[in-house]
Amino acid sequence: MANAYRLFAALSDPTRRAIFERVAKRPQAVASLARGLPVSRPAVSQHLKVLKEAGLVTDRAEGTRRIYQIDPHGLGAIRQWLDRFWDDSLAAFKAAAESDEGE
């Protein structure tokens, strides 16, 4: 399972984020993605590899082309991390705010 670190690291790069968002809109092949981006096709391939290892996309062969699709599991992991962190940190935040209230 992809940990939160890998997920954030995968989404930290602007180009990779753009690729991920385009794949999220609709499944696409590598060349199709590279066409609308200011980087070369191999660069897109490398980014997709990172996204795949992070659990954010999946790929399937279709002839010579490779179709990349979003993997809901990745977003689910982020949401899970966020939910847990949300509760903990917000509770601590409220506790700190209340302890300051008496001053």
Add this chain to the structure above:
Amino acid sequence: MANAYRLFAALSDPTRRAIFERVAKRPQAVASLARGLPVSRPAVSQHLKVLKEAGLVTDRAEGTRRIYQIDPHGLGAIRQWLDRFWDDSLAAFKAAAESDEGE
């Protein structure tokens, strides 16, 4: 307002994530944070600066010390981004899955 790119970039570094999580548990000063981490104190300061600019933490002076605290606004921005992205991408994912269903 901090955009999603800055947030993800801020949380992509492991050391910075550790600092953020410790600050989330309870407000702390810089030296206190540096004590439990394998990096120098200036490094912690630099990380806190990034977290602050991303809208993830706030700071207030307390004597010569500077207390860093979590900023709920930052997590809120992540959640907002995730919610919107969740709906869009999941809709596209379902649409793609259903279009494959007939094959």
Add this chain to the structure above:
DNA sequence: ACTAATTGTAAGTCGACACTTACGGTAAGC
């Protein structure tokens, strides 16, 4: 005023990574 404590910043170094070109490998079409 002087000292000590705490912090932010400047300058420099080193490794990671995003990108490129070049190459090899696989599937479709004539």
Add this chain to the structure above:
DNA sequence: GCTTACCGTAAGTGTCGACTTACAATTAGT
């Protein structure tokens, strides 16, 4: 079978950033 199209990977390069040490600034205590 040969060419064409599409893709992943290897090798090399340049840049960004995480880290360190050194220094300056502010505040509390004596």
